[in-house]
Amino acid sequence: MTDKKATLDAQTRRLAAMAYGEASPDNDADEMFGLASVLVRQRDARGYSDIGTFALSERSFSFVVSDGNLRYARLMTATEAQINKDEGMKTAIDAARNALTYGKDKSNGAYFWDGADIKSHYSTHSKVAVGIKFTDPSHNIYDIKESTKLVIKYKFTKKKVARKITIEKTELYRYDHVYNSTAAHGGTIFWKFNPDYVKFSHSKEYP
Structure with missing residues (x-):
């Protein structure tokens, strides 16, 4: 059976993985949508053309890219079939697509966030x-x-x-x-x- 992971574009996958990794384990949709919107806003504000370059150049902004975050790694390596069977990862993909098309912003214009x-x-x-x-x-x-x-x-x-x-x-x-x-x-x-x-x-x- 062919792995369809490549059909999901790299920028959407990375943004979804970052939002998924930064979010709490409850997989709150509004939380992931908000996180994705902040990441796109920061990408644009700092003048980067894509999320991948932003993530690698501004490592201190979202530590999940480099600190061994298991949720981030899970989505980055998942096949599309695995993503489609997981509500949390599917929501993260939706959040990324929404943010990349400048859809509903659940963060209400934020540039920063904090967790616990x-x-x-x-x-x-x-x-x-x-x-x-x-x-x-x-x-x-x-x-x-x-x-x-x-x-x-x-x-x-x-x-x-x-x-x-x-x-x-x-x-x-x-x-x-x-x-x-x-x-x-x-x-x-x-x-x-x-x-x-x-x-x-x-x-x-x-x-």
Whole structure:
């Protein structure tokens, strides 16, 4: 019997495997659809033409490609027959196809995500350190506290009044967190940058 694995194009397979590997074992469809959409958005934002090049060039963005993730490896090596018999892998393929055609975005415009590690490593987590805010209580699936880190930018102006020079201090802007939640599905919280942070720090929407 002929192996039909090759009939599934390489980009769809890899994207599906990444979303499948990053998702929780419950195979939540919305979670995988959201993850696939974030990966395509990051691919485009960083200027890559395909998921394979993105995955190999930006290894720190999705560790499942290189850290021995069993779910990722399973889908990457599965035949189409095996995929079609497995609801989780089939859903991952659907998620990849949806993202590659810019279909429904279950992440609601996110550029980042976190799993359970944001709770288990809360005290040292990089996002927590710069501030996180849940825009909807339902996004707080791990029941963690929001965090803040206040940043204020001032302008200092010299003024001379009656032969006396004084320094006038004027606040230009402030923000107290960097990440806003956009959605939560399965075991994943999705994030994007706080618009005030992007505006005032002149940052891109992706790191």
